[in-house]
Amino acid sequence: MANSQPQEGVSGRKIIYDEDGKPCRSCNTLLDFQFATGKISGKRAASATGAASSNSAGSLGPTATEKIPGSKTHAKGDPPDVEVLGRSSWNLLHTISANYPTKPSDRQKSEMKQFLQLFSHIYPCSWCASDFERYLRDHAPKLGSRDEFGRWMCDAHNEVNVKLNKETFDCNFWQKRWKDGWDE
Amino acid sequence: MANSQPQEGVSGRKIIYDEDGKPCRSCNTLLDFQFATGKISGKRAASATGAASSNSAGSLGPTATEKIPGSKTHAKGDPPDVEVLGRSSWNLLHTISANYPTKPSDRQKSEMKQFLQLFSHIYPCSWCASDFERYLRDHAPKLGSRDEFGRWMCDAHNEVNVKLNKETFDCNFWQKRWKDGWDE
Known part of the structure; x- marks a missing residue:
């Protein structure tokens, strides 16, 4: 069955296409991507949605066990x-904030500001990048101290949580979640 | 039993301490960190090593099920x-290279070069950051095209694989692994 350029994925979200007209891997969920490329039917994708999202909650991706040619481990x-x-x-951004100096120098502040701006230009998911760029414009990064920056990052993440209908995170716990752990 | 500032972790690697004298979370494995903080004994850590490393091969972290106060999902x-x-x-760096333009503008080249340099300054694991900074100095990023950059990143990752006694990745497959997938 032909499945040419569907507008909406199994997730109910809009399918994002690259400039060359192919669905964007980094901008869609794997299931929506597979649906848009015709690899799976809508029905099959819908029945897989539950399992896939519970799997994706903790895993970092590859569940494949087949190895690449010539490799024993990859x-x-x-x-x-x-x-x-x-x-x-x-993971990376929160850990960066957790390791930001408690008393940053002017140079450290300016490097971090620049890093966040570049990040918003080159982040591979284009719509996420635009949203982050807008967030940076509307909420200048607070870089006066580690705690300020950690909370700013937590707020930035919460804005995305709201957009995705996820529960927000209580930012009073940012340091336990991303720096100290829960048992001290 | 007191366990004050051990030099070497259960992994056999040197324990890295922060400037304040505490073991660095982002620079050590979780087991080495727990060993250095006296949370687990060397014996218990050693017996856990097998399970932990097979778990860590695919997962992105949290295996805890207890929720933070007031939250239903976090x-x-x-x-x-x-x-x-x-x-x-x-994951992020390879995906960035996979989405780098096939024909980048001068501005895109210069932004990516700057991003990599800043990345090497602020990466939370200090010894990893220094190694990456040195790699950048000795191997200027190849930013003429997506394929050039993707291979450069693959080579950079392989240098770390060698350092950690891991198998290197055949960079001829970089685009399948990080952009196109294996079934096209």
Whole structure:
């Protein structure tokens, strides 16, 4: 059955296409991507949705066990979809804020500001990047101290949580979640 | 039993301490961190090593099911250790290279060069950051096209694989692994 350029994915979200007209891997969930490329039917994708989303809650992607030619250890993992990419990037961004100096120098502040701006230009999911760029414009990064920056990042993540109908995170716990852990 | 500032972790690698004298979460494996903080004994950590490393091969972190106070969905996940942080960051970096333009403008080249330099300054694992900074100095990023950049990133990752005694990845497959997938 032909499945040419559907507008909406199994998730109910709009399918994002690259400039060359192909569905964008980094901008769609794996299931929506597979649906848009005709690899799976809408019915099959819908029945897989439950399992896939519970799997994606904790995993970083590749569940494939088949190895790439000539390799004993490297599995044929799928390229990150928008969710794996998102979790990976928040891991990095929150950990960066957790390791930001408590008393940053002017240079450290200006490097971090520049890093966040560049990040918003080159982030592989185009609509996420635009949203982050707008967030940066409307909410200048608070870079006066580690705690300020950690909370700013937590707020930035919560804006995305709201957009995706996810529960927000209580930012009073940002340091336990991303720096100290829960048992101290 | 007191366990004050051990030099070497259960992994056999040197324990990295922050400037304040505490073990660095983002620079050590979770087990080495727990060993250095006296949370687990060397014996218990050693017996856990097998299970933990097979778990960490695919997961992006939190295995905790207990929720943070007041939340229905946010689990008390551990802050990323050096391995979770590493996998997350390679996910992001390879996907960035996979979405780099096939014919980048001068501005896009210069922004990416700057991004990589800043990345090497602020990456939360200090010894990883220094190694990446040195790699950038010795191997200027190849930013003439997507394929050039994707291969450069694959080579950079392989240098780390060698350092960690892991199998290198055949960079002829970089685009399948990080952009196109294996079934086209």
